[in-house]
Amino acid sequence: MLRTLSWLRSVRRAFGRPLALLRRHRWLVVIGCLFVPVHAAAMLWMPRLFGDTLDSLTTGSAVQLRATCWLLLLLAGVESAARFVSRRTLIDASRHVEQDLKDELVLHLQRLPIAWFDRARTGDVTSRMTQDVELVRFVMGPLLLHGGSTLCLLPAGLWLMLGMDVPVTLASLGVFAVLFLAMRTVLPRLHAWSKQSQEAIAAVSQQAQEDFAGIRVVMQFDRVDRELAAMATKNRRYLLANLRLVRLRSLMNAMTHSTSGVVTLGVLLVGGYQVIEQRITIGQLFQFLGYLGLMTFPLEILGWTLATLPRAHAAGVRIAELFEVAPEADAGAEPELRGALRVQGLTFTYPGAERPALADVTFELAPGQKLGLVGAVGSGKSTLLALLLRYYDPPRGSVFVDGHDVLDLKPSALRRLFAYTAQEPFLFSDTVAANVGFAADDAAGEAIDRAVGAAALDQDLPQLREGLATIVGERGVTLSGGQKQRVSLARAVLSHRPGMLLDDTLSAVDPVTERRILQGLRNERRGRTMLIASHRLSVLTDADLILVLDRGRITERGDHHTLLAQAGAYAAAFWRQSEASALESAPAPEARP
């Protein structure tokens, strides 16, 4: 009793939302469901008519024959029409459900806390949004259609068959039941083996991917033969896994075929005997065979449903899990913000981490000032920027903007203070212009041009086939890392926010362009607060304050000149980098031959 209850609850969890969405299209469903029994009735009437006609061939008249034929034609018409309507409406409805479900999912995902995305794997989320939604749609559409038709055909057909011959009907059913049970015992093995086969091809795929990506290393170190041998092994493993799978599948096929053969034969023998005994007519024998033929499809559907439902249920639960994650609370004060920052003894540890990402960080920044953040990978630079955007909640009393604790500000209002460029810039598969104008609803051409100039993106435009209208990303032109960074920088400039957070945005830009960009930003920057995390120290020479971070702690602080005078890690790194850029600088023109 309790188990049934919890099962029901779980079904409601999995299918509650899709069913509610299906209700939006209830008229499609109602019409479709009305036509399902019509279709079944037409199907079930036909064997009887065929049988009667067969019998009338020996006794009846041509007039009778023709009348039956006309009736059959009418039935066939009704059947086709009913099938068309039910299929069209029900499957359409399921596609609507799919569409709505995906829309709702995306809207929901857009509101989840960033911390949730840190833990979630993209592959997992996309597979829930595609494969799992598809499985749920299967239940809402095809299953409804075929299941409904099974619900009509199976009992009615059985009843008709039982009306003709009880023992033969029961015997046929018995044989099918045995087959069904046999299949059920084999199915788990089939699943296990097909999973192994998929794993085997995944291994092939992974090696190929790595070898192609690392082809330089493979060639340089003369490892081609070793990789070929490794691939041959994986290839063989896949072959063996597949052959094993085929053996099982062929066996199952043979079982199905011989079972249905045996049933037909049994019916023919018993029926033939009864025909000879003159208890039934040949027509009736064929009528019975006709019913039997009608039963095979519903029986298949039944097996298919039993196999699919648990998977669809699991898929529904996985989707429900996404919906059950609480969205970020977007509430709080919305004062006019100017961008004065005060960070006070900030210590922050990521949930689940042992070591704090930031420890006792304190600094102040007036509006319009520039702050540089320096440190190795994992030193806490990005974390500090993320806390200012309130991607995570800092401890109360540690981060203030214009005197307000960020915890008291509405997150979306706080974010309107800063333009932000991520370490790995995010571009849409869209035009360059659309990517630059991402943050503004109505960016005019002139504003875009200015932003493009400030980010030194204009020097790349001639290389792109259609300039600003060139589509980038998937199905478009692939931009270099530096170009992507410049697009995201132009986007930040165009957003006209009072502050800017640049997370290592110039790492893939060559020194000459870097100088241009810095100049452009200086012009655009007037009055903007800027926080720049960078490995490239030349970017920070004009910063009002530079913080050197090491494992979350500030180890050196000051402006460029003070830090150079301190001759610490910053100074050492700065001189090393000037060396490197010297060796990469272009020789003066007069020195060229």
Next chain:
Amino acid sequence: MSDPYADDLIEGRFQFGFLRRLWPFVRPYRRGFAACLGILLLSFALEMLGPWLLRLAIDGPMRATAAARDERLRELLWYGLGFLATMLAGALLGYVYGLLTAWNGQRVIRDVRRHLFHHLMTTGLGFHERNTAGKLTTRVTSDVENLNELIATGVLQSLFDLMKIGGVTVLLFWIDLELALFTIATLPVVLVLSALFRRNAQRAYRAVRGKLALQNAFTTEILGGVRTTRAYGRERAIAARYAARNADTAAAWRATVLHFSVFFSLVDFALRSTTIGLLWFGGSAVLDGTLQPGQFVQFWLYYGMLSGPVRELGEKYNVLQAAFASCERIFGLLGEPRFPPPPAPGRAPSPSPRRGRARVEFDDVAFAYGDGPPVLQGVRFVAEPGSTVAIVGPTGAGKTTLLSLVARLRDTVAGQVRIDGVDVRDLDLHDLRRRVAFVAQDLFLFTGSVLDNVRLFDARVDEDRVWQALATVGAAEFVRALPQGLATEVQERGGTFSQGERQLLAFARALVVDPDVLVLDEATASIDSASEARLQRAVEVSLRGRTALVVAHRLSTVRNADCILVLDHGRIVESGDHQSLLRRRGAYASMLAHATGA
């Protein structure tokens, strides 16, 4: 290749060339496939036998009311047993057929995959730079898989279907000429319907596939860009854009639903009408006494066998089309020239064993990518055994390209690269690449342990040698600190290691093979002083006693180099050692002065 995705859009069309090019792969298994065909023939015959027995049973024992009851029953039983025998034999043959096609087909697939992978692994670097790893991987996996469809569904199953259609038609004519004529006359209707449907459904499906691919790519994008979206408060705008794409896909899906609903209804109606027509004409013939009821049933059952294959022809074609497209892509790739090209006849590559020292010589070398502008021109220099040549110059000057010519990752367009006086093109490639080791700016990590990544899966290199190499470059310490030491599995993208650690591992990877020549693309400096010091030491010990070519990013490296080449726009502008170049007050001196702000 202007559009990197152009070959994804290939519309599969049959070409006789496919068969010719596939034949070498099929040939080794021709006996197996011949056996498959034989079994198909047998099963065809068996399938034809069933309705025949039924007809005999109906016209014989069932209707022969004159004969004795026991006699009729015994006869019926015999027919039943015959029927049973054909059923069981059919099932058995089906089983054997399934195994046999898989056994042979899957082996062909394996061979094609092996061959394709081998080919791709021996094409030039330029080819791999034009084609992404992901795309090539799809060719090796799914496209080869589609080829299986061509063999199993395409050739064998289609042959069987055609055989069935032909054979059944002959039988139909043999049973009753007029009825057969009527049946055959209706077939074109179904065929035309199928053809129409096929065209529309294909178009609709292609639209769905394209839109779905875009939508899924967009899904991945917005998940990856969630931080940017949040920063600019564009959540609703993103959701709206997704909804627009989603609506597009959904509409395309519903178009396919329409096609399918219409098609299934129409074709079923057409087939049913034919059956009813059969009943009409056949029934009249039986009433007239020109046709026996059993014959009529037989005819009917044969006709039923015909409708299946005819109906599926359209569907099969869809599968086949995908297979044809894959064929075209695969054979297209197999047409890519290999690198290096096979040596001219009579010019056997000369062996070049490791000898502990090597003299590298660039003699008037020029290089260009494809038909592009020259990347290197008139490059001439000598690296004497044990000396270090440092290369400096701006990004795009051709430094990295120059390095790739030493181990013959690319061939020069003009001039020669010589090792110990022999053109690298005349050397045994294995020997050459074993003598020249490469340290890249960033370490490419393979799935596997740290051990396997350092020795690159070469089991002949034992752990002691790996430890020795790690100790030499100063990486032993942090490797020992890993959870499982050398056996630690590296994580995706090597997230386990810092930038400095990765370069140290790259040095260890090169030193473990104890090369005669070291080719080094020095990493740019990082903020981390500790790893900086270790790296500097690693560079020093690695170069000691070896001939080395270094793209230098550190002053210490160039200062210690025996020769510095200043490269600009593919030409050597200046060369000499640090002191002499400074004295010249030329390009090199101005570069350094410019940097130190002096």
